[in-house]
Amino acid sequence: NAGVTQTPKFQVLKTGQSMTLQCAQDMNHNSMYWYRQDPGMGLRLIYYSASEGTTDKGEVPNGYNVSRLNKREFSLRLESAAPSQTSVYFCASSGRTGGDEKLFFGSGTQLSVL
Amino acid sequence: RKEVEQDPGPFNVPEGATVAFNCTYSNSASQSFFWYRQDCRKEPKLLMSVYSSGNEDGRFTAQLNRASQYISLLIRDSKLSDSATYLCVVNRRGSQGNLIFGKGTKLSVKP
Numbered sequence: 001n002a003g004v005t006q007t008p009k010f011q012v013l014k015t016g017q018s019m020t021l022q023c024a025q026d027m028n029h030n031s032m033y034w035y036r037q038d039p040g041m042g043l044r045l046i047y048y049s050a051s052e053g054t055t056d057k058g059e060v061p062n063g064y065n066v067s068r069l070n071k072r073e074f075s076l077r078l079e080s081a082a083p084s085q086t087s088v089y090f091c092a093s094s095g096r097t098g099g100d101e102k103l104f105f106g107s108g109t110q111l112s113v114l
Numbered sequence: 115r116k117e118v119e120q121d122p123g124p125f126n127v128p129e130g131a132t133v134a135f136n137c138t139y140s141n142s143a144s145q146s147f148f149w150y151r152q153d154c155r156k157e158p159k160l161l162m163s164v165y166s167s168g169n170e171d172g173r174f175t176a177q178l179n180r181a182s183q184y185i186s187l188l189i190r191d192s193k194l195s196d197s198a199t200y201l202c203v204v205n206r207r208g209s210q211g212n213l214i215f216g217k218g219t220k221l222s223v224k225p
Contacts, residue, residue: 094213
């Protein structure tokens with residue numbers, strides 16, 4: 001049982017390049033999320049998907065697109081990377097255990113945009 | 115006022131000490147509350163949920179005061195392995211995806 005798997009772990013891009021961060025979960029969760037974490041800013045929600053086929057903007061969606069390919073997979077795309085998108089990105093999924101909706105995170109992607 | 119605020123930290127304590135973290139939230143519609151732990155350069159992991167009646171898990175005790183919109187985490191008999199950043203997380207009522215994270219409080223337990 002791998003939980004939440006995201007790739008790649010590290011990536012360096014040049015300004016203007018594009019890339020897709022991949023995320024998959026094997027816990028049969030309906031909800032999936034993409035967060036970014038910057039020093040002094042805490043975790044901020046980029047996009048989330050409450051169920052297969054739906055996506056919604058979070059707090060900081062500009063510059064990103066997402067695809068909920070199926071129940072397992074939720075990808076994040078940067079069409080034209082900017083230095084301001086240098087950050088650590090976490091994918092997460094949530095499921096109800098013990099009465100609470102709990103988040104489970106992937107191990108993160110450290111992205112640098114030069 | 116920020117939606118979720120935590121003690122600024124860092125907290126530097128000796129092994130065996132008792133340490134308490136506080137967190138306040140501004141949205142009275144908030145429904146669920148959690149403490150997450152994040153080790154350096156790792157993903158956050160759920161430490162414990164916080165219930166109205168207060169709850170305990172070994173050396174960890176969490177409390178919620180809805181009237182004051184205040185959450186706390188108490189760690190007794192601190193271990194070196196408790197060194198991490200502790201994140202307060204609040205779930206807004208009826209808002210899917212709206213888990214709001216505090217910026218975290220860093221704890222360093224020293225020998």
